[in-house]
Amino acid sequence: MAATIFDVAKRAGVSIGTVSRVINNRDRVHPETRERVLQAIRDLDYHANALARGLASQQTATLGLVIPQVNDPFFFQVVRGVEEAASAANYSLLIASQSRLPASERRYLHLFRRGHVDAMVLASIEVHAHEVQEIVEQGIPVVLVQLDIGRNIPTFLADNYGGGRAMAEHLVVEHQYRRVAYITGTDHTPDNRERLRALRDVLHENGLDLPGEYVVEGDYLRDSGYRAMQRLLELPTLPDAVFAANDQMAIDAMMAIREHGLSVPDDIAVVGFDDLPLASYVSPPLTTVHQPVYELGWHAGQMALEIIHTQGDRSALAAPNKLLLPTSPVIRRSCGC
Amino acid sequence: MAATIFDVAKRAGVSIGTVSRVINNRDRVHPETRERVLQAIRDLDYHANALARGLASQQTATLGLVIPQVNDPFFFQVVRGVEEAASAANYSLLIASQSRLPASERRYLHLFRRGHVDAMVLASIEVHAHEVQEIVEQGIPVVLVQLDIGRNIPTFLADNYGGGRAMAEHLVVEHQYRRVAYITGTDHTPDNRERLRALRDVLHENGLDLPGEYVVEGDYLRDSGYRAMQRLLELPTLPDAVFAANDQMAIDAMMAIREHGLSVPDDIAVVGFDDLPLASYVSPPLTTVHQPVYELGWHAGQMALEIIHTQGDRSALAAPNKLLLPTSPVIRRSCGC
DNA sequence: CTGAAAGCGCTAACAT
DNA sequence: ATGTTAGCGCTTTCAG
Numbered sequence: 234m235a236a237t238i239f240d241v242a243k244r245a246g247v248s249i250g251t252v253s254r255v256i257n258n259r260d261r262v263h264p265e266t267r268e269r270v271l272q273a274i275r276d277l278d279y280h281a282n283a284l285a286r287g288l289a290s291q292q293t294a295t296l297g298l299v300i301p302q303v304n305d306p307f308f309f310q311v312v313r314g315v316e317e318a319a320s321a322a323n324y325s326l327l328i329a330s331q332s333r334l335p336a337s338e339r340r341y342l343h344l345f346r347r348g349h350v351d352a353m354v355l356a357s358i359e360v361h362a363h364e365v366q367e368i369v370e371q372g373i374p375v376v377l378v379q380l381d382i383g384r385n386i387p388t389f390l391a392d393n394y395g396g397g398r399a400m401a402e403h404l405v406v407e408h409q410y411r412r413v414a415y416i417t418g419t420d421h422t423p424d425n426r427e428r429l430r431a432l433r434d435v436l437h438e439n440g441l442d443l444p445g446e447y448v449v450e451g452d453y454l455r456d457s458g459y460r461a462m463q464r465l466l467e468l469p470t471l472p473d474a475v476f477a478a479n480d481q482m483a484i485d486a487m488m489a490i491r492e493h494g495l496s497v498p499d500d501i502a503v504v505g506f507d508d509l510p511l512a513s514y515v516s517p518p519l520t521t522v523h524q525p526v527y528e529l530g531w532h533a534g535q536m537a538l539e540i541i542h543t544q545g546d547r548s549a550l551a552a553p554n555k556l557l558l559p560t561s562p563v564i565r566r567s568c569g570c
Numbered sequence: 571m572a573a574t575i576f577d578v579a580k581r582a583g584v585s586i587g588t589v590s591r592v593i594n595n596r597d598r599v600h601p602e603t604r605e606r607v608l609q610a611i612r613d614l615d616y617h618a619n620a621l622a623r624g625l626a627s628q629q630t631a632t633l634g635l636v637i638p639q640v641n642d643p644f645f646f647q648v649v650r651g652v653e654e655a656a657s658a659a660n661y662s663l664l665i666a667s668q669s670r671l672p673a674s675e676r677r678y679l680h681l682f683r684r685g686h687v688d689a690m691v692l693a694s695i696e697v698h699a700h701e702v703q704e705i706v707e708q709g710i711p712v713v714l715v716q717l718d719i720g721r722n723i724p725t726f727l728a729d730n731y732g733g734g735r736a737m738a739e740h741l742v743v744e745h746q747y748r749r750v751a752y753i754t755g756t757d758h759t760p761d762n763r764e765r766l767r768a769l770r771d772v773l774h775e776n777g778l779d780l781p782g783e784y785v786v787e788g789d790y791l792r793d794s795g796y797r798a799m800q801r802l803l804e805l806p807t808l809p810d811a812v813f814a815a816n817d818q819m820a821i822d823a824m825m826a827i828r829e830h831g832l833s834v835p836d837d838i839a840v841v842g843f844d845d846l847p848l849a850s851y852v853s854p855p856l857t858t859v860h861q862p863v864y865e866l867g868w869h870a871g872q873m874a875l876e877i878i879h880t881q882g883d884r885s886a887l888a889a890p891n892k893l894l895l896p897t898s899p900v901i902r903r904s905c906g907c
Numbered sequence: 908c909t910g911a912a913a914g915c916g917c918t919a920a921c922a923t
Numbered sequence: 924a925t926g927t928t929a930g931c932g933c934t935t936t937c938a939g
């Protein structure tokens with residue numbers, strides 16, 4: 234059986250209270266006593282039981298992270314970011330995927346209901362504002378990643394609008410493309426909206442229009458870009474550039490264009506958003522917008538820890554509650570450069 | 571404050587013992603009493619505190635998963651597999667990345683030392699056999715994934731040899747390539763060894779040789795395939811096919827070949843191992859061997875749960891302790907098909 | 908079938 | 924500076 238605090242106390246000839254003090258660096262302990270306790274801990278290879286400590290202190294030193302179930306390398310980067318922030322602070326990471334089950338079965342809510350975690354990071358999941366509210370009201374800090382529910386909750390987002398603008402400007406101003414089309418992601422996501430808005434703004438600022446038939450619907454997933462592009466290729470006037478809401482669809486679109494006997498970027502330029510590892514390997518290499526995914530996770534984890542450590546401290550509320558991390562265009566060949 | 575078992579007991583007019591019984595479906599409880607308790611639980615939105623339960627029962631209903639720190643989509647699939655196995659059994663998943671720190675700082679060992687988890691899944695990490703032994707001796711079941719330390723520990727591996735053979739046969743028998751070269755992964759990994767052994771066996775069986783200069787060293791990571799291929803391209807007699815130990819290097823090798831003014835697969839065929847999402851997008855699409863990564867994770871999680879539930883039961887030892895999951899060649903264009 | 912009570916291993920007052 | 928003790932919320936005997 235693993236050694237307990239009693240074993241340590243006995244071996245060091247002190248009470249468990251003293252052992253607890255040296256473990257937690259609380260109060261003053263006589264240097265000599267401390268050394269004796271430390272020695273006993275080493276001798277016994279003692280490691281405080283996390284559950285007992287959590288039960289007594291009402292702190293678990295673990296962060297909960299909820300991610301969608303979809304199989305997207307994107308989220309893994311978020312996980313890595315949160316994990317590193319957590320483990321640097323000696324916190325553990327409890328992971329839950331959002332299940333496919335109907336919203337009624339929100340199993341991940343158990344994480345906090347059962348006292349498992351000190352804070353939660355919700356990344357890109359479908360969640361109702363009132364669910365988040367419920368968690369917060371139980372005193373569990375929540376941090377959101379790529380997920381904007383417009384409440385007073387700390388939120389980390391990639392700068393979709395800024396990145397979209399930079400890319401749109403590259404297309405319209407530098408390359409002087411006049412007929413830019415857009416392949417959308419799922420319509421309800423803010424990312425998609427922001428990117429589309431950016432394109433539209435830039436076009437307008439340059440006296441150009443984004444006609445309705447140049448906005449075709451995709452869903453971010455494989456193949457949807459292909460189908461969307463096919464529809465564009467049936468138009469009487471072809472676009473000279475296509476901005477896809479993500480890389481996956483941009484790559485699909487390139488395929489459709491090639492199969493149509495046209496060339497990327499000579500006939501039609503294509504750009505995406507995300508900067509997947511894949512992007513640099515396709516031919517022509519895809520021009521896209523890099524998203525700081527790892528950083529999103531890291532900052533979110535960091536923020537969660539900060540809130541935990543300032544709980545009850547009013548100044549914590551002074552922190553901004555929506556942070557945009559910069560995105561940056563990655564210029565490769567598919568834009569015509 | 572969240573409701574406790576006392577609140578439920580009071581509201582149902584029973585003792586906490588009875589509440590505990592209905593929660594855990596232990597012993598018999600009078601149907602009427604049970605219903606009253608259940609109702610109280612619903613009324614109060616009661617959820618048993620996981621820490622308290624863990625402390626009292628010495629079971630945490632959580633699995634620990636340790637993965638390497640490297641940023642490889644491969645591991646994410648393992649994570650998904652384990653997570654789904656765990657959550658299907660109402661278990662939580664505690665994740666730890668192996669730190670870059672020296673081996674002395676094995677932080678993930680805390681997971682079990684501190685009573686955090688009921689079992690551990692170690693995936694593809696660097697670990698000493700005696701460390702695993704230590705965990706097992708503490709009574710924590712361990713399951714290994716893509717990691718073979720040759721002890722009596724349940725281990726899930728992809729069938730590297732089988733997949734390697736199938737691919738080698740495709741090259742040598744079907745395509746009749748006579749000069750097949752191999753780009754290695756890091757030498758110490760069993761995956762790499764098995765794949766190389768398979769190639770060598772198939773070559774010999776067909777009266778062919780694998781000359782030393784046709785085995786060039788890579789390290790699985792980006793760019794290493796490129797450099798390895800360059801060395802092959804300097805040889806007086808060029809290979810007519812190259813088998814890379816993974817897709818990443820195969821793709822790099824294709825680049826090197828093209829830059830050398832040769833064509834894939836007309837001048838030199840190239841195949842890989844892994845079946846990354848990327849593989850189908852490069853041109854020509856990469857012929858490779860699919861690894862059941864998600865399945866490895868899922869089975870490992872499943873096995874961990876099984877062992878937990880048969881603890882102390884001798885029959886548990888009857889299970890095979892090394893399981894090969896089938897790999898399958900995915901024939902695309904880069905092999906010449 | 909149910910209640911009472913003794914822990915599980917630790918933290919955090921409260922004493923001294 | 925250190926010891927004592929009452930919980931934290933639950934499971935699990937042991938009685939009845």
